[in-house]
Amino acid sequence: MYSIESTKNPSLPDLGQTGRILVVEDEDLIRDMLVLALTEEGFEVTSATDGRQALNLLCNPELRQGESPFDLIVLDLMLPQVNGLDLCRLLRHQGNHVPILILSAKGSETDRVLGLEVGADDYLTKPFSMRELIARCRALLRRHRLNGYSPPSPALQFKDICLYPQECRVVVRGEEMVLSPKEYKLLELFMSHPRRVWSRDQLLDRVWGSDFVGDSKTVDVHIRWLREKIERDPSQPEYVITVRGFGYRLG
Ligand code: CA
Numbered sequence: 001m002y003s004i005e006s007t008k009n010p011s012l013p014d015l016g017q018t019g020r021i022l023v024v025e026d027e028d029l030i031r032d033m034l035v036l037a038l039t040e041e042g043f044e045v046t047s048a049t050d051g052r053q054a055l056n057l058l059c060n061p062e063l064r065q066g067e068s069p070f071d072l073i074v075l076d077l078m079l080p081q082v083n084g085l086d087l088c089r090l091l092r093h094q095g096n097h098v099p100i101l102i103l104s105a106k107g108s109e110t111d112r113v114l115g116l117e118v119g120a121d122d123y124l125t126k127p128f129s130m131r132e133l134i135a136r137c138r139a140l141l142r143r144h145r146l147n148g149y150s151p152p153s154p155a156l157q158f159k160d161i162c163l164y165p166q167e168c169r170v171v172v173r174g175e176e177m178v179l180s181p182k183e184y185k186l187l188e189l190f191m192s193h194p195r196r197v198w199s200r201d202q203l204l205d206r207v208w209g210s211d212f213v214g215d216s217k218t219v220d221v222h223i224r225w226l227r228e229k230i231e232r233d234p235s236q237p238e239y240v241i242t243v244r245g246f247g248y249r250l251g
Contacts, residue, residue: 019071019141023047024054024087025103026079030126034074037130038137046070051082058091068098072141074133077104077115085118092119099140103128113176117162156191158250161230161239163191172230182207183226190240190250199247223248 021043025031031047038045048054058069073091077084088100101122102115112123122136156163162171168184170177179187185207189198198206200216208218227234241251 017138018042018044020044020046020069021137022054022057022070022073024049024051024073024079024084025076026050027076030076030103033130034133037134038074041134043137050080051084051087053081054079054087055082055090058096059094068096070098071144072137073098073100074137075100075102075120077102077111085114088115088120089118099144101133101136101140103133110174113171113174117171117174156188158191158194159239161187161191163188170230177229179226179229180222182222183229186222186226187230187240190248194250197243197246197249203247219248 021038023031023034023038023045025034025047026049031049035045035047046057048057054073054075058073075084075087079087082090084102084104088102091098091100099122100120101124102120103124103126104111104115105126115123121140124133124136156165160173163169164171165188170179170184170187186203189203189206200219203219204212204214204216207222208214223240224234227237227240230239231237238251241249243249
């Protein structure tokens with residue numbers, strides 16, 4: 001079921017080739033396979049069999065805030081003691097931005113979105129190919145190192161809408177929402193300034209640019225499209241509110 005295939009490629013730069021990986025998995029067979037495969041690929045691997053053991057390994061009092069004893073965590077979701085989602089949430093809450101790859105037997109969209117929402121970086125559903133897992137670990141390490149370990153900018157949240165500026169992603173009531181670039185920019189602007197009222201001209205200026213030649217009705221049209229995507233009832237908006245005589249604001 002879990003085949004080990006080598007993905008070594010000596011021509012690749014070293015950015016994702018080495019690193020300290022913590023494997024958190026309660027199923028002995030899968031954990032042993034992961035440790036073996038990752039070690040053979042040249043990683044330094046430590047394993048934990050439940051969430052509490054993982055926390056003990058991660059929360060070393062001698063580490064500075066945000067510092068992690070591992071470069072990557074491969075994390076099973078269903079774990080005894082502390083489950084994977086809670087562990088993930090806790091680490092991010094502590095300011096630990098170590099890349100996390102979630103493994104789960106569940107494959108539904110909701111689990112995936114939930115996993116990413118609590119701060120995981122990637123998600124793989126069991127059964128997975130070891131080759132793909134290793135490739136994803138390398139990609140995560142490479143991305144993290146290329147970014148110079150800079151923590152991602154925090155998500156903007158308003159009621160049950162989450163916006164992730166670095167990934168240009170929007171999650172509405174737990175579901176990923178696809179917005180056009182203008183709709184996204186409008187929402188990002190509103191969510192970055194939750195109490196501010198924006199006139200149509202200000203929105204045109206900020207979202208379309210000062211050299212945009214057109215009617216301020218353009219704004220109304222895009223607001224309507226945005227509402228159709230994010231509002232429960234677009235005719236009774238609760239997120240993007242019309243302020244009569246002025247413009248729009250976040251509700
Ligand atoms: Ca499990």
